[in-house]
Amino acid sequence: MDHSLITQRLGEQIRQRRLNRGHTQAVLASLANITRQKVIAIEKGDLSVGMLAYARVLAALDCELSVVPAAMPTLDEIHGVFD
Template sequence: MDHLLITLRLGEQVRQRRLNRGLTQASLAALAGITRQKVIAIEKGDLTVGMTAYARALGALDCELSVVPATMPTLDEIQGIFE
């Protein structure tokens, strides 16, 4: 599986969790001790974001990272890779 797709999926999951908790990007950044720009980069699946920033954001959302078998990409995900 393409590494870009993995970070895109993780970013979307972080975004959805943040929205479900009623948090803004700025409030998540404050809770996590990172910048709002870093939260934006995480949610976009930016490949330059380090694991520490992901760990801080996930911790602030009361989440953890889990390794699971990859699923086939959706048509929307495939289209997003080529844009």
């Protein structure tokens, strides 16, 4: 599986968790002690974001990572691969 797809999925899960909690990106950034721009990058699955930033955001959302077998990409996820 492509590593960029993994970070995209993680970013989307973080975004959904943030929205479910009713937080804006600015609020999450404040809770995680990072910049709003970093939250935006995380939610986009930006590969340049360090693990510490991901860990801070996950902690602010009362979440942790779990390692599970990868699922096959959905049609929506592979749509951009051929562009």
